[in-house]
Amino acid sequence: MTVVKNVLVVGGGIGGLSAAVALKQKGIDAEIVELNERWQVYHVGIIVQGNFLVAMDALGVADKSIEAGFPYEGIHHCDIDGNRRYSQPPIKVGSAKYAANLGLTRPALHKILTDAVRTQNIPVRLGVTVKDMVEGPDGVAVTFTDGTSGRYDLVIGADGVKSQMRRRLFGEDYKPAFTGQGVWRYNIPRPADFVDMELFRGKPGATAGLVPLDENSMYIFYVAGEPGNPRFQPETLADELRNRLEGYGGLMAKVREQIIDPALVVYRPLETLLMPDPWYRGRAILIGDAAHSTTPHMGQGAALAVEDSVVLADELSKASSVESALAAFMRRRFDRVKTVVDNSILLGEGEMNPEMKVNVPEVYGRAFAVLAQPA
Ligand SMILES: Cc1cc2nc3c(=O)[nH]c(=O)nc-3n(C[C@H](O)[C@H](O)[C@H](O)COP(=O)(O)OP(=O)(O)OC[C@H]3O[C@@H](n4cnc5c(N)ncnc54)[C@H](O)[C@@H]3O)c2cc1C
Incomplete structure (x- = not known):
């Protein structure tokens, strides 16, 4: 029997949806509250790499992502006139069976994940969030903004870069810069x-x-x-x-x-923020952008959110206590996430300050070598 039986997921974005699906696959009940009652996402596209697809595969939706998006290998570096000067060899991150990169619209990704949530019959309440939560010896009593209440073995804060759950758990000191x-x-x-x-x-x-x-x-x-x-x-x-x-x-x-x-x-x-280790307090934990907002330079924000979910569900399914599951989660996540955040910031600083002469291929090589390892 798993150490948690029912989990509240706060936020129905990439991390929250994938967390609920990953938990359900491990036999753990999850329910989602999402503040945005229209639940819409930006219509623009995102870029992801192979480690995103490895994590989506764990949720059973990698093929759907590939079908909905556009896999590509090549990245061509052009001068200002548009002449191709250099073509970057593909760097496979995670699995040789996937193309190095995938373009995907954000609405297509949202549909894939919301379909997976519906298929698993995971309850989602829109326009609702946490009003208050009090942790007791064996669970968290939560009251919601719609006047309802519930008791959960664990609460996951997946409410994005402007996370209220982060403020609730860790105070006002941690803000994206x-x-x-x-x-x-x-x-x-x-x-x-x-x-x-x-x-x-x-x-x-x-x-x-x-x-x-x-x-x-x-x-x-x-x-x-x-x-x-x-x-x-x-x-x-x-x-x-x-x-x-x-x-x-x-x-x-x-x-x-x-x-x-x-x-x-x-x-x-x-804006970036990397919460210090650990990202949990008692029976509540942050995942995704709430814990680590990175810049798009490495195209890794979505992958990190899905990886967080898959790893958290995995650790919860095999631990003997909530505390040991969350500690094991941090051991698998913190350094990997820090590699992405630090190197993404470095790439941005190098763009703004060419005199830094940041060796871009070397930075990608270093970070992708870490991401090529299993999450
Ligand atoms: C313009 C743009 C371009 C990007 N491009 C890329 C890219 O190319 N590649 C890439 O990998 N990543 C990219 N990202 C980053 C990526 O979208 C994020 O890393 C990813 O969405 C993080 O998932 P998340 O679930 O943590 O947060 P989100 O997907 O932001 O989800 C958070 C959810 O929580 C909800 N919420 C907020 N507050 C509350 C609350 N109090 N209660 C309940 N629900 C709440 C929100 O409405 C939202 O649905 C981009 C981001 C932006 C904004």
Whole structure:
């Protein structure tokens, strides 16, 4: 018999949904509360690598992810005029059977995970969160914002980068910090012959890129320093992104003209936080961005959230006490996650400060060597 029988998952994003599925697979009941009553996600795309698919495979949904997305091997580094200068050899992270990279829309990933939750009959309550929780000797008594209450053997805080659960468990001291950069994204139709990622360099401190997402679409991204952490009026976003992409040639010059709808531009300042070890207090633990928000430089935020879930369920299924399960979880997670967060920050700092001469292939090689090991 497992040391926990019923678990409350706070947050129905990538980490929370995958945690509930992973627990259910181990015979542990889970239920989810999700604050956003419309449960919608950004329409933009994300990039993931093989270790994401290894973790999704543990949930039984790797093939669905590949079908919904666009697997690709190549990353071509272009100059500002769009000429391919160097093609990066694929780095397989996790399993040789998967392509090195996968482009995937965030809504497609949300559908895969919500379908898995529905298939497992996992209860989800929308527009609801934790109002209060009190831990007793053998469980956590939780009251919810809809007036209901429950008792759980464990509470998982998977409520993302702005986590209220983090504040509830660890106080006000841990807040994500702006790195100095922001990322812009816009989806556009994919030309049939565009099948790899293209990165455009040549503007100091900036990287622009094009990424295939599925049969019909791809996305444009642009990462650069955004001094002063500016906020933009929503109606200006398309102009702001087009202005930033001025001067690039090749395919980027053509697709830049397609950035016309400000409502479809997603801009996010990059923020990071790595909670110190341990990420738990008693019978409550943080996973995903609530515990470790990284920048998109390594395309690892989603993978880390799903890995957290799979590893946590695994440890809970075989431990003799909650405390030993959570301690074992930390031993498997902390250094691996720290490698991603630290190296992602380093890549961003190197972009903003070219005089640092960060050896980018060396940084990826070092981090991916760690991620190639089982989670
Ligand atoms: C624009 C953008 C681009 C990104 N690109 C990539 C990429 O290319 N590759 C990659 O791997 N990662 C990328 N990421 C990061 C990735 O999306 C995150 O790492 C991942 O979503 C973390 O999963 P999570 O479950 O921890 O958080 P989330 O997916 O953010 O889920 C948190 C959930 O908790 C809910 N919630 C919040 N507060 C509460 C509360 N109090 N009570 C209940 N529910 C609550 C939220 O509504 C949300 O549904 C990107 C992120 C952004 C914003």
